[in-house]
Amino acid sequence: MTNSTPAADKQGPTAIFWIALAFSSFQLITAAFSPLTSQVVRTVHVGFVLLLIFTLYPPWEDHARLGGLGKVLGWVLGGTGFVFSLYHWWYEADLTQRAGELIPADWVVGVVTVALVFEAARRVMGWGLPIICGIFLLYGLFGEHLPGALAHRGFGLDQIVGALGFGTEGIYGTPTYVSSSYIFLFILFGAFLEQAGMITLFTDFAMGTVGHTRGGPAKVSVISSGLMGTINGSGVANVVTTGQFTIPLMKRFGYSPAFAGGVEATASMGGQIMPPVMGAVAFIMAETIDVPYVAIVQAALIPAMLYFATAFWMVHLEAGRKGLLGLPKSECPDPWAALRIRWYLLLPLIGLVLLLFSGYTPLFSGTVGLALTVVLIFGAAVMTGVHGRALRALFWVLLGLACAGFFQFGVGTFFGVVAVLVAISYIRQVGADTRKVALQAMVDGARHALPVAVACALVGVIISMINLTGVAAELGGRIISVGESSLFLALFLTMLICLVLGMGIPTIPNYIITSSLAAPVLLKLGVPLLVSHMFVFYFGIMADLTPPVALAAFAAAPIAHTSGLKISIQAVRIAVAGFIVPFMAVYSPALMLQSGDWADTAYVVFKALVAIGMWGAGAIGFLITRLNWFERVYAVVAASFLVVALPLTDEIGFGAVAVFVAWHVWRSRSARTSPA
Incomplete structure (x- = not known):
């Protein structure tokens, strides 16, 4: 949820455009060539995020008299955040040597950067997440004065600033590491595929297969949003892309505006649990519990299919109740013709799946998948007649990737950068349309990553305070005492925590909070590790559908022309069966392939x-x-x-x-x- 319309939308491609392009380029170079340490990549990643957010969402943007001053202030704040991120790069060795001992410059950089992260998150997502993180920060500062078991031993301000602004447990913690490596690559991967025409392929295929059946327009929404979820893993992004087509189509064929918006919101949120890409939380989960990403994918596969089966079944029943028919067969595109025309768009997705299931890391798989997508864009240029220049550019891109993959650090980085620079010189000559697609995908990827990246940075405050104070052990003990008498009651309380937190914060911080507090409790009560984390992940997603604050529902409201509250009520109704699937997985872990054999899994399915x-x-x-x-x-x-x-x-x-x-x-x- 944003506070204002991005300034760049009104200005067109200006300096912000090139900053976003530089952000994506930085992420690609560090992913492919690893020229910098992980800590430096994290800090510069956050610096780019602050720079873009404060320039896209400047203060007083809508104020007639103060608008110009607000833009200047936005550049000052964003520029400060970016310059301070370079402080960690320039003084990396000194910061490592004096870890825990702050000099005056460290105090300024640490305090200002944390404050800017809080404000940037507020501007992008509203007050919910900053307030919750602020409560945890206040607890770290003053929790020693609380009565009873909640009191901790007390910490100095230097310890708090050192933990939050430096090291690997604050705003540069595990979530930021995941955001700066895996998540950004996959968001960029989705942006390139969208620019290449993947939305059209998925929509035409869904229209051709189910558009003519009973309630066909709503089934198109479920299928197309599910397919889009396989490449972008973002519920809100799905709503505002596929929803532009599916919601008006559903309304035209008799579904109420609220139900149409609810179908799109429900189907779009399922993209976060739909393999192979899933949502950002899946990558954070893999790092948190130290399991291969492919294990997360395997555990999520059956619940994701059941989730979309639920949505598909609900729209089928609603169509029967209201006597709604599908589209005329003549108006539905031929799904196989759509595949014949755009089959090549599936190659990066297939390659990504094969690499992930072959045991390669998400970082390597995402890089190769993105490279394949770039190859497709150049291939399109070749097919449109720009043969020589496109092929030469393609050659140098592939050479750069080969250098990065097969040479040692110094040689590979040098030849890789040279190859990419030569490729860029050819890209300038490939053609305006191809160049525009590639550049726009880079910029879109950077902008789509901002809400995720700033949330990952800010929730580091929660993780840092939990680890510093040990409050998770105290709260966990209380829930364990309840769960000893009733596992169902412990699960129900955990579900309520996830849903209540979801009223104000996105899925990523929701998962991080509940996995830190509740998932260890479920593990001690006998729930398998992966199942306990998937349980809180699942309900973190469902929280985006539950009123009164449902991000996916409110994203669908302007398209459906009805209130977000009405949409969220319908979304809960559509996804009602999905609320039970996590409980079934706890009682029967075979549902997530965590126990038993295939016969056990088939029975529980x-x-x-x-x-x-x-x-x-x-x-x-x-x-x-x-x-x-x-x-x-x-x-x-x-x-x-x-x-x-x-x-x-x-x-x-x-x-x-x-x-x-x-x-x-x-x-x-x-x-x-x-x-x-």
Whole structure:
């Protein structure tokens, strides 16, 4: 949620355009050639983020008299943040030698940078996250004066500033490391694919396959948003891209504005758990619990498919309840023709999947995937007639990547940079359209990364204060005492924490807070490590759909022309069955491939599909025909027995569902055969 419209949107490509381009170039060079230490990359990454945010969202932008002064102040604040980030680079050796001992210059850089990160996050996302992080900061400063078990031993201001502004546990902690390496690359990867026409491919394919079926326009939204989620991992970005087409289409064919927005918001948020790219949290999770990223992908695959099956089923039932038909077959594009025309766009995605599942790191896989996308853009230039120049540029790009990959640090970096510079000289001659696509993708990638990057920096405050004070152990002990008597109650409290936090902060800080506080508790209660983290991750996503503050719903509101609150209520209704899937994974870890064999996984997936079918019917009020209130309640209760992995509850659940389905089929047939 932003406070104002980015200034660059009004000015066009000016200095901000070139700063964003420089930001993306810096990230690509450091990812491919590793010329700098990780700590320097993190600080410069945050410096670029501050510079772009304060110039894109200057103070008093909408004030007639103060607008000009606000732009100047924005440049001053952003420039200060960027220059101070270079302080860590220039004095890297000195800072390492005197770690923990601050000189006056360290005090100025540390305090000002932390303050700028707080303000930058407020300007991009509103007050929610800065307030929560500010509470943790105040706890670190004054928590020693609290009564009882919440009090800590007390810390000096120099310890707080040193922990937040320097080292690897504050604003330059693990989230910023992940943001400056994996996340930025994958955001840039998605931006290049979008510029190359991936949205058109996904939309045409979805329209051609399900557009003509019952409720087809809403099913198009579910499929296209799910497919887009595989490459960008951003719920809000999905809403504002695919939603521009799908929401008006759903409204035109009879869905209410709130339901249309709810479908798009629900489907778009699922992109964060849809492999192979998933959302930024997946990369942070892999670093936090020290497991390969491919393990996260494997654990998320079945729940993600169940999530989208839920959304697909709900729109199908709503279409049946309202008697909505699909698009005329003649208006639907041929999905296979769309694949024949743009099949090459799938190559980077296929290459990314193969590399990830072959055991390569996300950093290497993302770099290669991005390189393949650039190759496609040059290939398009070749096919449009700019043969020689495009091929020469392509040759030098590939040579640069080869130098980076196969030579030692010094030689590889030197030849790699030379090769890229030569490639740029050819890129200038490739053609205006191709050059515009490449440059715009670089700029879009940098701008799309800003909310994620500043959130990753600011939540470092929370991580630092939790580690410094040890408050997580105290709160964890309280929840454990509850969970000893009831695991379900502990899970329910954890879910509430995730949803309440989600009212004001995005998924990334939500996950970091709850994984620090609640996930270790669930682990001690016997929940597998990966399942416990996926549990809080899942509900961090669902928090973006729940009122009163639902980021995805409010992003859909201007497109649907209705209130974000109405959309969020419909989104919760559409995703209602999805709230139960994490609970099923805890009781049956085979759902996330964490226990048992394929037979166990198949059984729990079958249970989940049956439960989703019944919850959907109860929430919508329709199966074959309309359901009355008693039938709706009965369907939900019957499905709830399938959540707990006990033989008795499974038998009761399957039996109750079978009775309900038989009754409903008999009643619907009787209604059709009875005289009008």
